[in-house]
Amino acid sequence: MNADNVAAFFTDDAVYHNIPMERIVGRDAIRATVKGWLDAMPSIDFRFKHVFVEGNVVLMERCDVVSTARGTAELPIMAVIELENGKIAAWREYFDLLQMQALNSTEHS
DSSP, X not given: OOHHHHHTTXXXXXXXXXXXXXEEESHHHHHHHHHHHHHHXXXXXXXXXXXXXXXXXXXXXXXXEEEETTEEEEEEEEEEEEEETTEEEEEEEEOOHHHHHHHHHHHTO
C-alpha cells in the first residue's frame, strides 16, 4: 500500500492504461495515480487466478477485492504487462467500467 514502492517497478516512460479510462504516462504520473487510489481505500486484496509469462509479456487474470462501507466488493480484471530490462514498460488492464463505478458508489454510500 505504498505508491513509491509500486512506482519503482515502472520504467521512467511507462504507460499504465485501464482500458476504459485515460492512459497514464510516466512513472511520476503513475505514482500520483496509485497514491490517490491507495489513499481512497482502506485495503485491497489481489486474488490471482492465472499468470502466464512468455518472453517479456505477462498475462494476469485476477480479482481485486476492495473494502467498502458495506463490506467487500470484487472486480474481475485481465491485465497485460510488458517488461523492459526487468521493469514494467506497459501495463494494460481490462475490466467492466460500470462494475467499477458501482463499486465506487457503494464505497461512498
